[in-house]
Amino acid sequence: MSTTTTSSPSSYLAxxxxxxxxxxxxxxxxxxxHAACIRACRDCIDACVLAAKLEARSSPLAAxxxxxxxxACEACAKECAKTGCSTxxxxxxxxxxxxx
Numbered sequence: 001m002s003t004t005t006t007s008s009p010s011s012y013l014a015x016x017x018x019x020x021x022x023x024x025x026x027x028x029x030x031x032x033x034h035a036a037c038i039r040a041c042r043d044c045i046d047a048c049v050l051a052a053k054l055e056a057r058s059s060p061l062a063a064x065x066x067x068x069x070x071x072a073c074e075a076c077a078k079e080c081a082k083t084g085c086s087t088x089x090x091x092x093x094x095x096x097x098x099x100x
Contacts, residue, residue: 011098012052015073018091019045022080040072040079044092047072051099070099 019041026034026041051069054062073096080089 008098009052009056011095012048012069015048015091015095016045018088019048019076022085022088025085026083034083037079037083037085040076041088044072044076048095066099070096073099 023038023041026038031038047065047069051062051065053059054065059065073092077089077092077096080086080092
C-alpha cells in the first residue's frame with residue numbers, strides 16, 4: 001500500500017462534474033470566447049480521473065498524479081474565475097486543496 005495520503009474521491013468527482021457542467025455552459029454561451037476555459041476544464045477532468053484511478057489502486061505514481069491534478073485544478077479555477085464560472089472555480093479550488 002502506498003504511504004501517500006489519499007484525497008477524497010468526492011473531491012475528484014465534484015470537480016469532474018463541475019467541469020463537465022462548465023464546459024456545457026461555455027459551449028452554450030460562446031465556445032470561441034470561452035475556449036481557454038473549456039481547455040482548462042478538459043485538462044482538469046483528465047487529471048482528476050487519472051489521480052483518482054492511480055490512488056484507488058495504490059499506484060506508486062499516485063503522488064505524481066496528485067501533483068498534476070493540483071496544478072490542473074489551480075489553472076482551471078483561475079481560468080473559470082476569469083470567465084465567471086464560479087461553481088467550477090470553487091470545486092476546482094477545493095480539489096486542488098485536497099490534492100495538496
